Amino acid sequence: MPATIRRLAVAVALACTPALALAQAPAKGRTMQQVIEASTPADWRALDPQDTLYLDLAGGRVVIELAPGYAPLHAANLRTMAHEHYFDGLAILRVQDNFVTQWGDPDAEDKDKARAFGKASRTLAPEFERAIAKDLPFTRLPDGDVYASEVGFSDGMPVARDPRAGKTWLAHCYGMVGAGRDNGVDTGSGAELYVVIGQEPRQLDRNIALVGRVVQGMELLASLPRGTGALGFYEKPEQRMSIRSVRLAADVPEAERTPLELLRTDTPTFSALVESRRNRRDDWYKVPAGKIGLCNVPLPVRKPATPAH
Amino acid sequence: MPATIRRLAVAVALACTPALALAQAPAKGRTMQQVIEASTPADWRALDPQDTLYLDLAGGRVVIELAPGYAPLHAANLRTMAHEHYFDGLAILRVQDNFVTQWGDPDAEDKDKARAFGKASRTLAPEFERAIAKDLPFTRLPDGDVYASEVGFSDGMPVARDPRAGKTWLAHCYGMVGAGRDNGVDTGSGAELYVVIGQEPRQLDRNIALVGRVVQGMELLASLPRGTGALGFYEKPEQRMSIRSVRLAADVPEAERTPLELLRTDTPTFSALVESRRNRRDDWYKVPAGKIGLCNVPLPVRKPATPAH
Incomplete structure (x- = not known):
């Protein structure tokens, strides 16, 4: 207030x-x-170390919870990339005001310089939506939504649903993390990630794979200087903040983990x-x-x- | 994208x-x-210098368009405060992630140090909503809204309506500027202003006076370090960014103005x-x-x- x-x-x-x-x-x-x-x-529930990424920047740690129930291929690929230290030394490439902060390999397009993918996939099948299933938690909100017929929460993630089509998908809310792609729907991999830093860009729903949500450290990604190039890309390499490392929590010694609990979204307390x-x-x-x-x-x-x- | x-x-x-x-x-x-x-x-329409504030910071200029059709008392008070240089040397006090950036007098509560109000009012009657009127432009959006029965644009401002109650009000969208108040509805004046820097906090609608909208320079207010105190207040004076000046465009020599045109919101082009x-x-x-x-x-x-x- x-x-x-x-x-x-x-x-x-x-x-x-x-x-x-x-x-x-x-x-x-x-x-x-x-x-x-x-x-x-x-x-409350504890974060599962197998579904938790630590994005460590000079200013501190960003904690991301993956959503394997909605993007299992991307979650698996990100675990592989984190395990292989794919992101270490890469950078934040783009900050577009009221839209997204995006990070990845500045040399992704340069065959000689691009970071190797190792065992990770360079492209993945699209995971923009999935079938509604009985074992998929869903706490429906009572007040409707401009974009979808039903919205609510599923395992702590904001989701939308189209019951007639039998489909559900993660929704682009503040703090949601997605995998950038080119024009082809199967061109994303998780190697370039973005996080929503403004008003919900719900027009992206069902057009791109959301992979999870920032549960701590959003302020580190939202308060960065906006890029002055088209779409908020930084125009000079020295403007990019470097990524110290991205790790799967399960790969980190317990003493170096960030233990967090999240309020469950399927309880009377949440309602x-x-x-x-x-x-x-x-x-x-x-x-x-x-x-x-x-x-x-x-x-x-x-x-x-x-x-x- | x-x-x-x-x-x-x-x-x-x-x-x-x-x-x-x-x-x-x-x-x-x-x-x-x-x-x-x-x-x-x-x-297109030009900004009216009588309804335009320049908030000048070290990083550049923020241009705010006032909405005298919805908050005439606040607009008039802000013109007076700008004319009297009320804000010069004051500071940005609070940046709460995904909510608001707020500025005003750090010493507002200290009778000895507080900035003098001069001819400006210390408090104003609430301007949280107003009557719907025939001469008030309204371009209705076709897709509804979670919070209000009708939403659209009025002279470039996002607004909501309750036709049954005959009321309309400015809506808390990204970039909207409002006048902080205490618990009493008539305790605001415009001396402490906030701007929305995240997901629309529509729960504030009809609870506080919005006074206008940032039309240029939002990135300067949205990319500030978040305050680490409660509600995002900065805990140390040296963390606060100083305000160089706030001026009414009409008080500024033409050569120093920032000429801007805004797309009208009552035309087929806008639709x-x-x-x-x-x-x-x-x-x-x-x-x-x-x-x-x-x-x-x-x-x-x-x-x-x-x-x-």
């Missing part, structure tokens, strides 16, 4: 009955903070969180929206209370 | 009839670039532009969205072909 922090009200307007006042406000009257404080360990954001309850808000868009739902992340194993 | 620029296709798939092929593709088949190239001078973004026609896109959200519509800005005046 855009008031100064000095003046920020901390009072919380609880729309609860007297009998409940000392225990817990009903779900409809709770703030997000109250929902999180009332959560139990079962409401209560969504409701807390549809109708803000703190004193600052005068007209609760009563609605929420897919990309406006926050996905809480925390350090584990106890060290991870 | 997240492909490298080196590989970026420039071919345009025109869905036009042979008879039209050499003249002009029909509106449904044109790209945004083609729509803009086919525009006439009447499709064609919206259509060109609902259904992308270049070869890269395989599945045109067929829809567009309010905050996804680009609002073209250009330097005038001939010098202003």
